[in-house]
Amino acid sequence: MQVDAGRFLADLHKLREFGAAGVGRGVVRPAYSEADMAARDWLAQRMREAGLRVEVDPMGNLFGLADAPSLLMGSHSDSQPEGGWLDGALGVIAALEVARASREAGGPAISVVSFQDEEGRFGVTTGSAVWGGHLAQDVADLLCDHNGVTLGEARSVVPATGDVDPVQFTGFIEMHIEQGPVMDSTGEQIGVVSDIVGIRDMKITFEGQQNHAGTTPMALRQDAFQAVSTFNQALAERFANVVTPATVWTIGHVSLHPNASSIVPGKAVFSMQWRDGDADRLGRMEQIIRDLAQEVADARGMRVSFGKMLGLEPVAMDMRLRKALETSAKTVAPNKWRVMPSGALHDATNVSRLMPVAMLFVPSINGISHAFEEDTDEADLVAGLKVLAGAVAAL
Numbered sequence: 001m002q003v004d005a006g007r008f009l010a011d012l013h014k015l016r017e018f019g020a021a022g023v024g025r026g027v028v029r030p031a032y033s034e035a036d037m038a039a040r041d042w043l044a045q046r047m048r049e050a051g052l053r054v055e056v057d058p059m060g061n062l063f064g065l066a067d068a069p070s071l072l073m074g075s076h077s078d079s080q081p082e083g084g085w086l087d088g089a090l091g092v093i094a095a096l097e098v099a100r101a102s103r104e105a106g107g108p109a110i111s112v113v114s115f116q117d118e119e120g121r122f123g124v125t126t127g128s129a130v131w132g133g134h135l136a137q138d139v140a141d142l143l144c145d146h147n148g149v150t151l152g153e154a155r156s157v158v159p160a161t162g163d164v165d166p167v168q169f170t171g172f173i174e175m176h177i178e179q180g181p182v183m184d185s186t187g188e189q190i191g192v193v194s195d196i197v198g199i200r201d202m203k204i205t206f207e208g209q210q211n212h213a214g215t216t217p218m219a220l221r222q223d224a225f226q227a228v229s230t231f232n233q234a235l236a237e238r239f240a241n242v243v244t245p246a247t248v249w250t251i252g253h254v255s256l257h258p259n260a261s262s263i264v265p266g267k268a269v270f271s272m273q274w275r276d277g278d279a280d281r282l283g284r285m286e287q288i289i290r291d292l293a294q295e296v297a298d299a300r301g302m303r304v305s306f307g308k309m310l311g312l313e314p315v316a317m318d319m320r321l322r323k324a325l326e327t328s329a330k331t332v333a334p335n336k337w338r339v340m341p342s343g344a345l346h347d348a349t350n351v352s353r354l355m356p357v358a359m360l361f362v363p364s365i366n367g368i369s370h371a372f373e374e375d376t377d378e379a380d381l382v383a384g385l386k387v388l389a390g391a392v393a394a395l
């Protein structure tokens with residue numbers, strides 16, 4: 001099978017035009033936005049031109065289907081509120097090119113997918129979580145974004161054609177950028193993923209008393225922002241004996257009410273997310289988070305409440321698919337590949353409930369992702385495409 005690097009790169013750049021924004025090659029293409037839906041229309045057209053049958057499921061997951069049984073490949077084409085051009089898009093376009101090339105060469109049947117809301121506007125990888133049976137549609141529909149829009153409302157724009165039965169697929173391979181600094185610092189070109197971390201994510205709310213910022217003495221305030229700040233500071237100390245250097249946690253979104261310079265904020269809602277490869281550790285961290293938040297609230301005479309906790313367990317990649325990627329990497333990038341875990345989440349986690357899965361990484365320049373500056377050398381993008389094609393041909 002002969003992949004066409006020029007056609008692959010041209011499609012990748014074309015996809016970036018939907019929601020192109022910011023510096024460098026940034027995109028703003030959150031799930032179900034106009035840019036996202038227009039990108040999916042274009043992708044569906046490219047799938048048809050590649051001889052694939054297009055189906056869109058009720059969540060908006062977009063499939064380009066080959067005759068069954070087939071190997072499924074792809075990723076997601078939605079972006080973070082400020083995202084890069086490769087996160088997700090690379091895996092979708094690489095899959096499209098391999099499916100096309102395989103068809104032209106009379107090779108194995110390859111289907112392509114772009115999952116919806118991988119970036120978690122409404123939770124954690126919600127499109128593949130629903131398709132994979134991890135999250136029920138009626139539960140998912142009640143999830144809210146940071147503006148109070150529900151997933152059920154947002155997905156009313158989906159031109160659904162029907163459900164896609166996973167039994168037709170023999171396995172799933174997802175290509176992605178590393179999104180971290182490891183390969184950029186070693187000069188390697190290919191990462192074959194061993195496993196994907198687990199995650200927990202929930203909203204926490206502190207409620208105190210909204211008041212005048214000039215007249216309320218410091219000692220008498222029930223300031224919701226001060227509570228968040230104290231909580232954040234103390235958390236690192238409480239975690240010290242539990243976490244490893246690979247454990248991460250993030251408060252990435254804070255909403256203060258009423259968010260005005262001269263008002264002591266009465267309410268703060270913030271996102272608390274933590275990730276680790278060990279499910280037990282994630283559980284111990286949850287207990288610390290809940291206990292500490294309660295302590296902070298009690299000390300100030302405030303209230304704390306916890307939203308629905310979302311999560312995914314750590315998963316290992318399928319050995320047979322992984323070995324096929326390793327063998328192909330040895331040929332395409334001798335001595336410039338490694339086996340590595342993924343600290344980012346991927347749709348592959350949800351798909352692993354349904355079939356064997358494997359993943360392939362290419363480097364991220366300066367290790368930057370979830371930012372407009374995200375990029376990868378063209379030579380590395382093409383090396384990844386070739387490793388993917390080689391593995392598929394061998395399978």
Ligand code: HGY
Nearest residue numbers: 118119343344345346
């Ligand atoms: O947040 C993540 O790890 C992924 O990019 N959704």
Ligand code: MN
Nearest residue numbers: 087088118176
């Ligand atoms: Mn991604």
Ligand code: MN
Nearest residue numbers: 080087119370
């Ligand atoms: Mn991402």
Ligand code: MN
Nearest residue numbers: 212213214262
């Ligand atoms: Mn006044």
